[in-house]
Each structure stands twice: as structure tokens, then as C-alpha cells.
Amino acid sequence: MPFIELAALAEMQRVPGFHGRFIHTENVTFSYWRIEKNALLPSHRHPHEQITVVIEGKLELTVDGETRVLERGQNGSGPPTIAVIPPNGEHGGKALTGCVVIDVFYPVREDYRSVAR
Amino acid sequence: MPFIELAALAEMQRVPGFHGRFIHTENVTFSYWRIEKNALLPSHRHPHEQITVVIEGKLELTVDGETRVLERGQNGSGPPTIAVIPPNGEHGGKALTGCVVIDVFYPVREDYRSVAR
Numbered sequence: 569m570p571f572i573e574l575a576a577l578a579e580m581q582r583v584p585g586f587h588g589r590f591i592h593t594e595n596v597t598f599s600y601w602r603i604e605k606n607a608l609l610p611s612h613r614h615p616h617e618q619i620t621v622v623i624e625g626k627l628e629l630t631v632d633g634e635t636r637v638l639e640r641g642q643n644g645s646g647p648p649t650i651a652v653i654p655p656n657g658e659h660g661g662k663a664l665t666g667c668v669v670i671d672v673f674y675p676v677r678e679d680y681r682s683v684a685r
Numbered sequence: 686m687p688f689i690e691l692a693a694l695a696e697m698q699r700v701p702g703f704h705g706r707f708i709h710t711e712n713v714t715f716s717y718w719r720i721e722k723n724a725l726l727p728s729h730r731h732p733h734e735q736i737t738v739v740i741e742g743k744l745e746l747t748v749d750g751e752t753r754v755l756e757r758g759q760n761g762s763g764p765p766t767i768a769v770i771p772p773n774g775e776h777g778g779k780a781l782t783g784c785v786v787i788d789v790f791y792p793v794r795e796d797y798r799s800v801a802r
Contacts, residue, residue: 570748570774571755574764593734593769595791596713600764617710621787623740631687638688647691647717652710657687670738672789674712 574600580680583609585663590680597677603627603667611660616673618653625667631659691717697797700726702780707797714794720744720784728777733790735770742784748776 572591579587585607591598597616603625611630620629622638629638631653640648653659689708696704702724708715714733720742728747737746739755746755748770757765770776 570751570768570770570776571753572767572769574767575758577764589764591736591767591769593736593791594772595734596736596789598736598738598767598789600767617712619708619710619713619715619789621715634687636688641692647694647706650689650691650708650715650717651687652689652708653687654710659687670787672713672715672736674710674791 582680583607588680590677592676592681595675597671597673597680599671599673599677599680601667601669601671603663603669605663605666607663609659609661611658613656613658614677615655616675616677617655618651618657618659619672620651620653621670622648623668623670625669626664627661627667627669628664629659629661632657637664697799699797700724705797707794709793709798712792714788714790714797716788716790716794716797718784718786718788720780720786722780722783724780726776726778728775730773730775731794732772733792733794734772735768735774735776736789737768737770738787739765740785740787742786743781744778744784744786745781746776746778749774754781 585604702721
């Protein structure tokens, strides 16, 4: 089954206001997040590499002490700024608006397997 | 440098009409594609796992003989359908409209390293 409808997967609230859908391949976890305005991501770290892309909205993200507001490019279009979080990089943030965000992790987030494939 | 401005990276045209920007981490290649309407992706395969997400537009994609039109959810919003292409899965397609598409590869696409980091 090469095609997966995200809309058919259950959402899982990992942190208050962060509603995620997850796809796990052999090596990678793909996450699609719907984030409520003003939701806070407490600062944390994990051994996985992480790539974060904002598709909609504005997400303030701090990685290893550096802070940036991520959004979908100038005036809402154009290529966005991407966060590349290294293994064990400390990161946290706040949704300045409602957001849609994609995260990619390597290796698989085994702790995200429990709810939805 | 945990933040990378995609807009500052050079676009690389890998296939006519497919303009990509690439970020390589230790293990993963992240690609952000601007695709011209009617551009064709010839059927091909590679040993990398691939995840494909359409952010804008409509991309017809065939993976291992199964065809789907990928787009950004119903009425252009909501969670999209994701393609998960297994190692050596044959895939090709056509941009039915102008598209913005994200691909994630594991392991790194060494053949994409040549132009932009």
C-alpha cells in the first residue's frame, strides 16, 4: 500500500495542543501536526535527527539556544525556513498562530508507534 | 546552524520542470520541489526509501503500478494523502497543475549533493 490517507489516521495529542498523525517506514517517522494557537512545546531533546517544516501558520522554535519564527515563506508563499535539529539538540517552542507542521525523524520514533501506524 | 532558509539555496532542475532544493542531514535528504504544470517524472527506482507529500497543486503519481492523484486534502485543506515508496519501488508521475512537493529520502541521496547543501 504505497498511499496512506492521513485523514484516515487517528490524531494523537502528545503535548497539549499538539495533535499528530504518524507514518513509520523502516527507518523514518513522518509526523503531520495540527497545532493550536498558543500551544507550548516544552524544551526537550531526543537522540533522533529531526527536520521541521511549517506548512501553515507561525511557529516560534528555539533550537540549541537559537530562536526563529518558522512560517511558509514571505507572504505565506515561497520556500519556508527549515529547522534541522541534530541528535540530542535541545528544542522547544510556541505556536504563535494555529499551525500545520511536518516533522521527519530518523530513526523511527518508537514512542510514537503506540497509536496510529 | 539549526535553521536553513530554503529560499537562499539554489534550485536544481533534476528532470525538466522539476526544480528542487535539498537539505542533507547525516542520514536523510529533504527535498522541496517546485514543479511546472504538465512536467513528467519518468518512471524510475532507487534503493532509498521515499516519502512524498504534496503541499500545493495536484500530482499524479504511480508507485508499483498503483496510481493516485496527490493533493493537499479535500478542498485544498486538511491532511493530504502521503506516498510511501519502498526501496526500489518503481515510481513516476505527472504534475496536473503547478505543484509544491516535499520528498524525504533515507539514506542520503548522494546524487543530490552536487549542487546545494
